[in-house]
Amino acid sequence: MIEFVQLVLGGVAVGCVYALVALGIVLVYKATETVNFAQGELMMLGAFLAVALTSAGLPYWAAFAAAVVLMALAGAALERVVLRPVLGRPQFAIVMLTLGIGLMARGLVAAVPEWGAQTHSLETPFAGASLHAGELTLSADHAMVIATTAVLCGALTLFFHGTRLGLAMRAASQNQLGACYMGVSLARLHSAVWALSAAIAAIAGVLLAPITFVHTNMGLIGLKAFPAAVIGGFGSLPGALAGGIVLGVVESAAGFYLPEGAKDVAAWVVVLLVLMLRPAGMFADAAPRRV
Amino acid sequence: MARTALAVAAAALLLAAPLLLAEYSLAQLSFICIYVVAGAGLMLLVGYTGQISLGHAAFLGVGAYTEAIAQARGLPFPVSAAASGLLAAGCGALVGLPALRLKGIYLAIATLAFGFIAVEVFARWEALTGGNAGMAVAPVVLFGHRLGEEWEFYYLCLAVAVGAMFALANLLRSPTGRALTAIRDAEIPARSLGIDAAHYKTVAFALSAGATGIAGALYAHRIGFISPEAFDILLSIELLTMILVGGLGSAAGVVFGAAFLIAVPQALILARELLPEGIARQSGLQPALFGLVLVLTVLFEPEGLNGLWLRLRSRARRGGAAPGRRRAYRKSERTP
Numbered sequence: 238m239i240e241f242v243q244l245v246l247g248g249v250a251v252g253c254v255y256a257l258v259a260l261g262i263v264l265v266y267k268a269t270e271t272v273n274f275a276q277g278e279l280m281m282l283g284a285f286l287a288v289a290l291t292s293a294g295l296p297y298w299a300a301f302a303a304a305v306v307l308m309a310l311a312g313a314a315l316e317r318v319v320l321r322p323v324l325g326r327p328q329f330a331i332v333m334l335t336l337g338i339g340l341m342a343r344g345l346v347a348a349v350p351e352w353g354a355q356t357h358s359l360e361t362p363f364a365g366a367s368l369h370a371g372e373l374t375l376s377a378d379h380a381m382v383i384a385t386t387a388v389l390c391g392a393l394t395l396f397f398h399g400t401r402l403g404l405a406m407r408a409a410s411q412n413q414l415g416a417c418y419m420g421v422s423l424a425r426l427h428s429a430v431w432a433l434s435a436a437i438a439a440i441a442g443v444l445l446a447p448i449t450f451v452h453t454n455m456g457l458i459g460l461k462a463f464p465a466a467v468i469g470g471f472g473s474l475p476g477a478l479a480g481g482i483v484l485g486v487v488e489s490a491a492g493f494y495l496p497e498g499a500k501d502v503a504a505w506v507v508v509l510l511v512l513m514l515r516p517a518g519m520f521a522d523a524a525p526r527r528v
Numbered sequence: 529m530a531r532t533a534l535a536v537a538a539a540a541l542l543l544a545a546p547l548l549l550a551e552y553s554l555a556q557l558s559f560i561c562i563y564v565v566a567g568a569g570l571m572l573l574v575g576y577t578g579q580i581s582l583g584h585a586a587f588l589g590v591g592a593y594t595e596a597i598a599q600a601r602g603l604p605f606p607v608s609a610a611a612s613g614l615l616a617a618g619c620g621a622l623v624g625l626p627a628l629r630l631k632g633i634y635l636a637i638a639t640l641a642f643g644f645i646a647v648e649v650f651a652r653w654e655a656l657t658g659g660n661a662g663m664a665v666a667p668v669v670l671f672g673h674r675l676g677e678e679w680e681f682y683y684l685c686l687a688v689a690v691g692a693m694f695a696l697a698n699l700l701r702s703p704t705g706r707a708l709t710a711i712r713d714a715e716i717p718a719r720s721l722g723i724d725a726a727h728y729k730t731v732a733f734a735l736s737a738g739a740t741g742i743a744g745a746l747y748a749h750r751i752g753f754i755s756p757e758a759f760d761i762l763l764s765i766e767l768l769t770m771i772l773v774g775g776l777g778s779a780a781g782v783v784f785g786a787a788f789l790i791a792v793p794q795a796l797i798l799a800r801e802l803l804p805e806g807i808a809r810q811s812g813l814q815p816a817l818f819g820l821v822l823v824l825t826v827l828f829e830p831e832g833l834n835g836l837w838l839r840l841r842s843r844a845r846r847g848g849a850a851p852g853r854r855r856a857y858r859k860s861e862r863t864p
Binding site: 328333336337345348463464471501508513 | 632633634637638645761765815818819822823825827
């Protein structure tokens with residue numbers, strides 16, 4: 238029993254990272270109808286920035302904050318330069334565009350001499366520490382992920398329900414035209430949403446760094462956020478969060494109870510099942526589509 | 529008249545290629561032919577039916593593994609290649625099933641999932657596939673004759689590629705082809721005209737996967753050694769890049785795209801000798817370049833190389849200003 242609880246705890250921690258990446262994807266999708274396949278690469282960039290800043294001598298927390306701010310600026314710039322011109326184009330074109338951005342990000346990171354094709358580790362002030370409760374142990378890295386995700390979700394809830402910008406984002410995600418008529422500047426809003434989404438990706442990257450190390454293929458881990466988002470209904474922020482955590486737990490259980498290799502495909506098998514059985518996701522209210 | 533002359537000249541050049549080209553260049557030409565076959569399949573699905581697939585590398589893999597296993601068991605090439613196509617088509621129909629209900633992004637994720645699962649199956653079904661160690665593939669044996677020479681294999685690839693393009697062109701003129709483009713352009717009006725969208729989408733998926741599977745059979749012989757990681761998501765993205773850069777919704781775009789896909793790595797090999805040491809040895813150069821081309825294509829030339837070619841040609845003919853861009857790929861609904 239204790240073994241199972243331990244397993245679930247580890248799964249929740251990794252699931253939180255999936256959830257954060259999924260959160261960024263859903264955020265952008267709801268507000269701008271763009272599906273961002275480069276979100277995993279944004280996460281990778283955030284992690285690399287944090288590594289670069291700490292090795293430049295910055296303390297962990299300062300590097301963390303700086304990486305998040307820098308990625309938010311990068312996200313806004315990306316929206317302004319690359320994505321705004323294609324607004325309203327067919328979905329396939331936008332999917333290919335974000336795939337291209339992802340490829341470029343990977344190639345550019347690999348081209349930086351110090352970053353290159355190597356694996357880096359991020360020094361944290363709590364490395365090696367762990368929490369104990371009875372027989373349960375939770376490493377500080379995992380605890381940090383769970384705690385930060387919880388705090389971030391609280392902050393996001395406050396932001397969406399307590400600020401004018403949050404209200405504008407919620408309005409635009411329901412009805413862009415309506416929001417526009419009410420005086421919301423959609424262009425500025427899109428930049429803000431991309432900035433927020435890239436900042437969340439950077440947070441996910443910094444949190445994941447001590448667990449999986451930092452390398453150019455981190456973006457592929459970010460692809461698993463798509464199953465998380467779909468399980469949650471692809472359009473619901475709490476759904477994305479729950480989907481990510483469910484996925485993390487399923488993966489960790491599959492790795493323990495099922496033969497080798499099952500862990501790597503568990504997320505994809507689950508998402509195929511969800512798509513076939515309940516395509517609107519587990520948390521969606523089935524609204525009929527307008528014609 | 530000029531068109532016929534151009535076609536005859538192109539055909540003559542392709543047939544005479546073994547006389548004109550060194551073995552290495554000929555091998556690259558075989559690669560282009562193989563990518564044309566896969567591209568014809570993917571173009572049918574993405575360019576003409578408007579469905580997104582992020583898992584086509586897996587169909588290529590299914591074809592390649594089927595071919596390798598069947599040839600190792602002594603089946604003749606026509607049978608093994610047909611089996612590759614049929615098995616991949618079967619997988620395609622299966623993956624297409626969610627396509628009946630799913631649109632856009634959901635379909636992309638379903639095919640992405642299929643791609644990851646397929647690679648894992650290739651890696652884990654060791655008794656059949658040799659697992660992560662991969663398996664060697666011998667040259668094609670056709671009617672008791674071993675196609676060991678590069679030029680013999682080239683003619684086989686050329687024949688299959690011409691067949692695939694011919695099939696694509698004919699299919700598009702048939703009622704089925706018209707139904708597919710109708711679904712792409714406006715699904716709900718098409719359905720209200722009595723087109724069974726679910727049926728045609730499944731057909732498109734199966735045909736597309738089948739063509740890609742046959743390409744996979746040739747691919748296995750061409751690279752001579754197959755392993756699971758050769759068929760991962762990055763190859764799927766490359767295949768999509770091929771048809772997007774070539775020009776969505778155009779048969780000529782398949783050929784342009786395949787040539788582009790082969791030419792870029794070759795150009796990079798040449799460029800590396802000219803570039804300064806530090807940049808030239810970067811492994812990330814090729815993905816970065818592909819990414820850049822993807823972004824630039826979507827932003828500035830959505831019709832790809834085919835659109836560029838059409839504009840250049842009409843400019844040359846008129847000797848004046850080129851007409852504006854047409855939109856070849858259109859969808860009435862943006863939201864899934």
